[in-house]
Amino acid sequence: MGPKQPSSRLSRRTFIGAAGLSALLVSSHTFAAPRSAKVILLGTKGGPTPSAIRAPASVAIVIGGLVYLVDVPNGVARQLALAGLSLDRLGEVFITHNHSDHVLDVGSLLVLAWGSGLKSPVGIYGPPPLREIVHDSLAASRFDINVRMREEGRPPLAPMIHVHEQANSGTAYRDENVTVTSAVVDHYSVKPAFAYRFDTPGRSIVISGDTTYREALVDLARGADLLIHEAMYLDGVIQLAGGNESLKDHLLRSHSTTEQVGLVAARAGVKKLVLSHLVPAFPSITDEMWLAGVRKHFTGEAVVGRDLQEV
Ligand SMILES: [Zn+2]
Numbered sequence: 001m002g003p004k005q006p007s008s009r010l011s012r013r014t015f016i017g018a019a020g021l022s023a024l025l026v027s028s029h030t031f032a033a034p035r036s037a038k039v040i041l042l043g044t045k046g047g048p049t050p051s052a053i054r055a056p057a058s059v060a061i062v063i064g065g066l067v068y069l070v071d072v073p074n075g076v077a078r079q080l081a082l083a084g085l086s087l088d089r090l091g092e093v094f095i096t097h098n099h100s101d102h103v104l105d106v107g108s109l110l111v112l113a114w115g116s117g118l119k120s121p122v123g124i125y126g127p128p129p130l131r132e133i134v135h136d137s138l139a140a141s142r143f144d145i146n147v148r149m150r151e152e153g154r155p156p157l158a159p160m161i162h163v164h165e166q167a168n169s170g171t172a173y174r175d176e177n178v179t180v181t182s183a184v185v186d187h188y189s190v191k192p193a194f195a196y197r198f199d200t201p202g203r204s205i206v207i208s209g210d211t212t213y214r215e216a217l218v219d220l221a222r223g224a225d226l227l228i229h230e231a232m233y234l235d236g237v238i239q240l241a242g243g244n245e246s247l248k249d250h251l252l253r254s255h256s257t258t259e260q261v262g263l264v265a266a267r268a269g270v271k272k273l274v275l276s277h278l279v280p281a282f283p284s285i286t287d288e289m290w291l292a293g294v295r296k297h298f299t300g301e302a303v304v305g306r307d308l309q310e311v
């Protein structure tokens with residue numbers, strides 16, 4: 001894979017603001033051969049604590065050699081390397097919401113991609129205060145960035161980063177590889193939180209983000225080839241909370257039980273369901289235990305995600 005060409009990246013991408021749909025200018029480029037999307041789970045754990053067993057949940061969608069990322073938790077650059085994905089091929093980055101297990105490494109990822117030879121701009125899409133988060137994260141690396149610009153001849157990083165804060169559901173992004181649609185989901189007090197749908201020439205992929213059951217997600221996922229949905233194992237959550245009623249209440253209001261996930265998949269009529277963002281990520285919870293609740297409603301293909309698995 002050769003380096004990206006900034007001019008072609010810029011000409012083919014179209015960012016769509018919430019109010020700018022009527023002024024949409026979609027690239028006229030067309031491709032004879034469909035570019036099939038490869039989907040890799042970079043991590044599959046939910047929650048803010050690091051684990052020796054699973055990396056925090058994020059997804060890489062690779063189309064035409066470009067990497068579209070959903071969420072940038074701690075260690076995401078390392079997971080990309082383990083998946084064999086080159087950081088200098090970083091395309092667009094989509095943030096579901098601003099909890100640390102979804103956005104903590106946004107600055108690190110950008111600095112590491114830049115250090116790996118990133119040459120073309122990167123768009124970052126997600127809810128406020130994403131602009132402030134990206135700005136402050138990059139500020140923490142200002143010393144290193146200045147040294148490398150001076151001594152290694154690297155281009156300034158800041159002009160390559162474009163943050164697009166979005167507060168509403170709708171078409172979030174489009175280029176000739178993909179149309180990305182967002183839907184506001186229900187992550188309790190974290191508002192807005194998004195799910196994203198990627199429609200590509202050969203495949204439609206939906207990522208739930210963090211949410212409890214919400215009809216808007218069923219609508220977004222309708223007929224999708226692949227639904228990657230967060231999941232919470234109820235008995236494990238009760239054990240995890242250990243009598244902390246406030247923590248238990250927070251988890252139940254913020255996330256989806258395996259039965260709710262099955263209901264979303266069944267009502268949306270998706271072809272394949274993958275459980276990720278597992279809470280809690282106890283190894284004692286077997287795949288069958290995770291899937292038992294799902295199967296009460298969904299009879300299609302369903303799997304429990306593994307780190308670095310292609311789905
Ligand atoms: Zn989370």
Ligand SMILES: [Zn+2]
Pocket residue numbers: 097099187190210
């Ligand atoms: Zn969250």
